[in-house]
Amino acid sequence: MKTAIYPGSFDPVTAGHLDIIRRAAGLCDRLIVVVMHNQAKKPAFSPEERCALLRRAAEGLPNVEVQMFSGLLADYAGQQNADTIIKGLRAVSDFEYEFQMALANRKLNPNLDTVFLMTSAEHMYLSSSIVKDIAAHGGDITGLVPDSVKNEILLRIRKDGNTWQH
Numbered sequence: 001m002k003t004a005i006y007p008g009s010f011d012p013v014t015a016g017h018l019d020i021i022r023r024a025a026g027l028c029d030r031l032i033v034v035v036m037h038n039q040a041k042k043p044a045f046s047p048e049e050r051c052a053l054l055r056r057a058a059e060g061l062p063n064v065e066v067q068m069f070s071g072l073l074a075d076y077a078g079q080q081n082a083d084t085i086i087k088g089l090r091a092v093s094d095f096e097y098e099f100q101m102a103l104a105n106r107k108l109n110p111n112l113d114t115v116f117l118m119t120s121a122e123h124m125y126l127s128s129s130i131v132k133d134i135a136a137h138g139g140d141i142t143g144l145v146p147d148s149v150k151n152e153i154l155l156r157i158r159k160d161g162n163t164w165q166h
């Protein structure tokens with residue numbers, strides 16, 4: 001059984017993330033989407049909130065599960081018997097950082113390969129930060145996030161403003 005892991009901050013899940021989840025789910029038997037901590041970011045949503053949004057967004061994808069983990073991705077992959085990490089790539093600018101992480105994860109766990117899925121063209125510009133910024137300023141995030149979680153994200157961001165930013 002092929003288990004793959006799609007890790008990220010998912011703060012919050014975007015339409016681009018859901019596109020990668022759908023496509024990755026077709027490449028493996030079991031896909032674990034795992035909410036993790038990125039030490040360079042100050043999240044707006046708690047890990048529990050991010051998991052709940054992801055679970056609702058991924059409803060109907062039977063081989064997808066959503067979890068959270070606070071340690072090293074390489075260790076988590078070992079615990080889950082996964083040998084594949086899925087990452088989405090939007091642009092060349094993503095590549096250097098992702099390449100570095102892929103090599104570091106492979107050093108930590110030599111059984112681990114990272115597979116990069118190219119973003120769909122319509123999501124090239126999309127990021128969780130852009131979604132939060134648009135929502136915080138009263139803009140329309142239709143199509144930028146999964147429809148099933150749009151209202152929840154809007155309510156939450158508009159209640160708190162943009163206090164998560166550095």
Ligand code: PNS
Nearest residue numbers: 007008009036037038071072073101104
């Ligand atoms: O969505 P993001 O913020 O780009 O995801 C980055 C994430 C969370 C996958 C990365 O920061 C990560 O793997 N964090 C877990 C801790 C870890 O394993 N760090 C070493 C990575 S080489």
